[in-house]
Amino acid sequence: MKGLHMYGVSHSYGEHQVLRNVGMLVPAGELVCLLGPSGCGKSTLLRLAAGLEPLQQGGIVINDVEVANADLYVPPEHRRIGLMFQDYALFPHLSVIDNVTFGLRGMAAKPAHERAMEMLEQVGMTHHADKHPHMLSGGQQQRVALARALAPEPELLLLDEPFSGLDTNMRARIREQTLDVLKRSEVATLMVTHDPEEAMFMADRIKVMGDQGRILQAGRPHEIFYHPKHEFVARLFGIMNSVDGIVVDGQVVTPFGPVSAGTLEDGEEVTVLVRPEGIHLTDSETPGVQVEVQSTHLLGHDSLMRIRMTESVGPDGARLSAPEFHVRVHNEFDPALIYPINAHIDPEYAFVYPLGGGPIYDEPEHFDVDDEERAAE
Ligand SMILES: Nc1ncnc2c1ncn2[C@@H]1O[C@H](COP(=O)(O)OP(=O)(O)OP(=O)(O)O)[C@@H](O)[C@H]1O
Ligand SMILES: [Mg+2]
Structure with missing residues (x-):
């Protein structure tokens, strides 16, 4: 050769x-x-x-x-x-x-x-x-x-x-x-x-x-x-959202809905990683979980935001402790333009790994x- x-x-x-x-x-x-x-x-x-x-x-x-x-x-x-x-x-x-x-x-x-x-x-x-x-x-x-x-x-x-x-x-x-x-x-x-x-x-x-x-x-x-x-x-390419869970019926439950666990066995403890561009924000017509935008930063071609579930805000407006997630969208994002905001995961940008960082495959x-x-x- x-x-x-x-x-x-x-x-x-x-x-x-x-x-x-x-x-x-x-x-x-x-x-x-x-x-x-x-x-x-x-x-x-x-x-x-x-x-x-x-x-x-x-x-x-x-x-x-x-x-x-x-x-x-x-x-x-x-x-x-x-x-x-x-x-x-x-x-x-x-x-x-x-x-x-x-x-x-x-x-x-x-x-x-x-x-x-x-x-x-x-x-x-x-x-x-x-x-x-x-x-x-x-x-x-x-x-x-x-x-x-x-x-x-x-x-x-x-x-x-x-x-x-x-x-x-x-x-x-x-x-x-x-x-x-x-x-x-x-x-x-x-x-x-x-x-x-x-x-x-x-x-x-x-x-x-x-x-x-x-x-x-x-x-x-x-x-x-x-x-x-x-x-x-997976983590080489910048910020990642990470959720720990357990495989049940071939899936892992995340705050944004279930993600396929691929070949991993039921009962296995896993980490789900989701790229910031893998969380899509929509209006409430599209099925998803209602979220609040905590902050938004224009980076140039796209914007990086922090969001969290709306349920994590108490009735008196007090913030309950709940994980935040990073979301990347094209161009500038004005959260005031769509309310309420729903979020769902694009499975192409979500990856499931055994907890502790082992490879998916032998x-x-x-x-x-x-x-x-x-x-x-
Ligand atoms: N001549 C040397 N003697 C002793 N240790 C060395 C020598 N050259 C490199 N190392 C060590 O070997 C490891 C790998 O070094 P190397 O230069 O190959 O890394 P690298 O991947 O090119 O890193 P970088 O991205 O910082 O350039 C390092 O821990 C370094 O300290
Ligand atoms: Mg080098």
Whole structure:
């Protein structure tokens, strides 16, 4: 298979085990995002793929050539990889064009120059070729770093949080440009991020890593967002409403009505998680539970509100203690416009997990089902 294949990778720094039996498959032309919290081992996995860290257990194959296993270590310069880290790390004393030709030292000067100019054109930076890095904005430096990484036609591109230094608008623009360049080059790309939205935007596949250095779920962005197999994965995307309950007749009762418990057994104690956009507010014509809006905040494209059941307000107006829920609606929401307000749950945004955070499904010891499916495609 063209691309990157890592299998059974475990890694420890002294007594501290960082990676546990991690597998990874990145076919040529695909971008896989490794998504996980700070300190979970993302950079370690990338450094192992690059050969910047000696492999302790498992194996690494790039374009069908084994580059690391128990008895083998191919150094980074012979792995045909392009690397790009968070701080772009351009050489400050070299011009833009010299930065890009730096990786083409094996080539004669003229073709190297032509290749570097071709790459600068792809990222829209030809007219800055003679400038030095300090004369460029962060986004421009980032594009030069991408051109430099891609110039030697690597078979594998490893990106470690490449956009983290940029502001929101610049980030969105550079992400799109980067995707265009990558899709044209057919390179296999493994990109590390801790930003779930960035992973959703960029990735063909996402691998979610938990804080135990284990892959918790792998799949297409849609799968990760709409079918999170693990409570941890569901919670990656921001605020969640949470209700504890017990499975009765295949359902769990929540304040907004019953939710299907899927394959979980009757009598099991569970947590129901509902995304804020999964609680719909309507007028009283639509069946639901009557609620009161406690607060509403316009965030830009949507509004975030806190609500609670109307019954939780006593006859004298005193607030009885009752849980609050977060609700997200498009645009601005004026609670005065509809009264009374009813709420119901959209089952697509509700997930049920065993209490204590276990997975919904039994995971095999080597959890790489997605990779196996993909290899069979
Ligand atoms: N050279 C090292 N020696 C000892 N411990 C290390 C070393 N490099 C990383 N670690 C530890 O290993 C763990 C994983 O580090 P790693 O850099 O892979 O995390 P990460 O997922 O990239 O985090 P972040 O999102 O913050 O960049 C951390 O607890 C870190 O402190
Ligand atoms: Mg890191």
